[in-house]
Amino acid sequence: MRTSCDSSEPLLAFNVIRDITERVKALDVAFDGAGLVTNGYLLDMEKITLLNDLRINSIQITLDGPRAVHDERRVLASGQPTFRRILANVDALMDSTYQGTCAIRVNVDKHNTAGFLELRASLLERFKGKRISVYAGHVDTSACGPYDRGCELDLSDWTDFTVDAYRRGSFVPPGGFYPTGNLDSICVASTHQSFVVGPEGELYKCWGDVGNAETVIGNIHEEEPVTNPELRAQYCTGTDPYSDSECRECPR
Numbered sequence: 001m002r003t004s005c006d007s008s009e010p011l012l013a014f015n016v017i018r019d020i021t022e023r024v025k026a027l028d029v030a031f032d033g034a035g036l037v038t039n040g041y042l043l044d045m046e047k048i049t050l051l052n053d054l055r056i057n058s059i060q061i062t063l064d065g066p067r068a069v070h071d072e073r074r075v076l077a078s079g080q081p082t083f084r085r086i087l088a089n090v091d092a093l094m095d096s097t098y099q100g101t102c103a104i105r106v107n108v109d110k111h112n113t114a115g116f117l118e119l120r121a122s123l124l125e126r127f128k129g130k131r132i133s134v135y136a137g138h139v140d141t142s143a144c145g146p147y148d149r150g151c152e153l154d155l156s157d158w159t160d161f162t163v164d165a166y167r168r169g170s171f172v173p174p175g176g177f178y179p180t181g182n183l184d185s186i187c188v189a190s191t192h193q194s195f196v197v198g199p200e201g202e203l204y205k206c207w208g209d210v211g212n213a214e215t216v217i218g219n220i221h222e223e224e225p226v227t228n229p230e231l232r233a234q235y236c237t238g239t240d241p242y243s244d245s246e247c248r249e250c251p252r
Contacts, residue, residue, distance in 0.1 A: 011042035021054045033057035040086040057100040065112035066119045094130040105137040109151040117169040189235045205235035
């Protein structure tokens with residue numbers, strides 16, 4: 001698996017983030033804050049100094065494994081590595097006046113599980129005493145994209161990985177080990193008032209649908225943004241586990 005820095009990286013359009021935030025702050029609405037998911041490469045001091053004013057109170061920064069693995073997979077268009085620059089930016093973030101929290105997500109698949117615990121330990125030591133956490137992210141290759149479909153850990157492999165990581169490194173995965181009966185999904189697709197906005201203002205109900213014209217439910221530039229309420233409703237109701245025969249057989 002070899003990928004370049006993601007073209008959907010939000011910090012490529014930091015001016016848009018600033019503009020949207022200022023417009024929201026000017027409205028008579030409750031705005032408690034926002035989260036930022038970034039690869040971290042462009043998170044320089046100029047942007048860091050503005051995070052508090054933009055009310056970005058949580059940041060997730062992604063890595064693709066230890067330095068050697070990450071720099072093989074996540075490179076610039078020129079082929080240059082990115083790991084050292086990302087960690088330097090995290091150093092700057094943690095040493096700044098930023099008041100929010102930072103989570104480092106280490107993307108884990110079949111090819112890089114061995115290096116996770118050592119990387120996690122080194123990062124926690126590096127940022128000891130800071131508002132930072134490090135966790136393993138389960139790589140999902142089911143969505144459309146230029147990914148190696150054979151690299152994803154299936155449920156059994158993921159279970160083995162997390163149990164072993166707990167035994168050897170006291171790592172507890174986000175949400176714990178056991179499945180929960182949470183039917184109040186926080187997924188954007190099944191949440192009525194949640195949307196994903198595309199580059200042309202088009203609206204989607206799922207992150208994985210961006211770019212697929214058949215899944216557009218509207219556009220923010222329209223007087224009535226939601227132009228396909230039927231499709232919107234299908235996303236909100238079509239994920240009901242009680243409508244799936246396999247889910248109904250589950251004793252939990």
